[in-house]
Structure formats: structure tokens, C-alpha cells
Amino acid sequence: MPRLSEAVKRDHARITDAYHGLIETKPEDRNGDDFVWALARYLIVENLALIPALEYYINNGRQRQRRLSDDYDSINAKLRHMSKYNPSEESFNSSLKAIWLDLEPHIREETDEDLDELERLMGPEGSEALGRKYEKLKEMLQKPYGKGGVPDADTMGDVLDTTRQQLMERMGIAGVSSSP
Template sequence: MTPRIMDSIKQDHRDLEAYYDKIVNSKDPDEQTRFQNQFTWELARHSHAEELIVYPAFEKHLKEGHAMAEKDRGEHQAVKEQLKIFQNLKVSDAQFIRTIKDLMEDLAQHIKEEETHDLIKLEEALSAEESENMSKQFGRMKVLVPSRSHPSAPNKPPFETAVGLLTAPIDHVADFFRKFPENTVSPNPSTK
């Protein structure tokens, strides 16, 4: 059975929270690096897919959808800027843990608002079939979008789509040279 869009997004949120916990609770620099890459990979893809699939659905299906989408895009922009800094830090950098904690604090507020308000409103406006189809589109889109943060890129279709399709291959190739955790879904599961 295909999950509804809210379930797919919530699963991404739980994954991000788990990767965050691994980063801040580990004392192993190699493990922290692997989960830093995994966190970045997941959050970048998740954000792009929401902006391309979910936010246009807010605008289409909800009376207050345009305002919701603009607010969420603004929150995403702030998170993308923080993620850009975090993805470029080394575990040995003095600001490594502080940066991920600050990022997660802002992200946690965004997640809470999405899960307790925005996505509930969207689910109420969609049929089960529409929600499941959107969930499929969301998953497919995550394959095509960049896997790193690019905060200066446009955040609305069609320009976000065009820039993302040009940027994504570069990110995806670079991912093959990054370390990722074993036993997680990532672009590079065989790298040790």
C-alpha cells in the first residue's frame, strides 16, 4: 500500500531526527562524518521535493495555501543557509556541533508546524488517491533533485526545477566520494 503524503513526509522527519541524534551523541568522528553526509543528503532532497510537489499543492488545494507555501519556503531558505554551512564543516571544526544544534532547533519548529497544521490541512483537502499519488511523486522527485544545499538557487518552480536538474548530477557524482553510514538508504551504500 502506498503511504499518504503526510506519512512520507513524517518518515523523512523521523529519519532526519535519527541522523541528528547519531551526530550529536557519537564520539566517533568517522561516524559523525557519515551521518553528517546522510543528514545533508536527506534534508536537501526532502526540502527540494517539498518545494516542488507539496507547496504547489498547498497553493492549489487550500484557501490559505499561498500564504502557507510562502511561509514554509521562507523557513526552508533559512534552513538551507544553515545546512550549507553545516555540510561544509569538518567534525573537528569548533562550530560543528553548535551548527547542527542550531539548524535542528529551527528545523524542529518547522517540522512541528508542518505536522500539526499544514499537512493536516492538505490531507483534509485531498482524497486518499490524490494523497497517495502525491506521495509517489514526492518520492520520485527526491531521486532527481540536488543532494546538497544550494541556498542561492531559486526555490519556486519552474526555475527551481531547471536549476535543480542542472545541479543534481554534480551533487550525485560527488556523493560517490563521500562517506555514508552502512545499512542506510543513501546514494553510496557500499563506501566504507
């Protein structure tokens, strides 16, 4: 199993590739489903696995947790907004770029600061255990939805509109705790 940082960085790369693929594709040929689903799934798993660990292990974890939660809320709202538009519309493109304005620094800060510090504090065994949890949560969200494993618009909308607590209940995860 991968360490936590490897799993998160792999998701960062997938999301970044999907974003650049959308930007580089002609608007009339775009399909934003892969980007939307990769990002939505990442945000959910991050919220359920990574954020509680940051809060628990890192000295300024509570402050970082609040910033990540704000990022989550902002990006999720922009993602819901973007999903209302056809990928060929300019509003889709504007929404996509607005998401990236929040997402790029979020990814950079997590990659350059949070993950290294968290792994140092958790140690290799803790990182691998949290990496397993991260991957398991991702797997639980990856049902055989359809083309490329991406859910239909209604299912994706439901996922984007579900609160953290509701997701935890639906996935059979025990209540929120302060430890990872």
C-alpha cells in the same frame, strides 16, 4: 504507494534520527553527510511537491507557502554554512543546533497541522497521487552517488546552491504552476 503524509513523515523521521545520531556521536567520530543529504533532498522535494499543494488547497496556503519558503531559505543557508566545517569542529555543532532550531518547529507544524488538513482537502486519491509525485522526485535526486547514496561535497554544494527553478529545469519538470 504511500499517502503524502506517510512519505513526508518518513523523511521527517529519517532526518530526526540522523540529527540525533550526530548529536550523540563523539565529535571526532561524526560524519554529517547522511544528515546533510537527507535534509537537502527533503527540502528540495518539499519545495517542488508539498509547498505548491499547500498553496493550492489550503485557505491560508499563500501565507503558509511564504513561511515554508522562508524556512527553506534559512535552513538551506545554515546547511551550506555547516557543510564548510569538519564535523569535529565546534562550529559544526553550533551550525547543526542552529538548523535544528528552525527545523524542529517546521517539522512539528507540518506534521501536526499541514499534512492532515491537506490530506482532508485532497482526499485519499489526491494524497496518493501527490505521495507518488513526492517519492518520484526523491528518487530522481537519489542517484548512485557513493557510500550510502550520499553525493560528494562538490555535488552536494551544487545541489544546495541550485534555485528551485534551476532544479525543475534540470529534472525535466514543467514550469511552476499554481496547482500541484
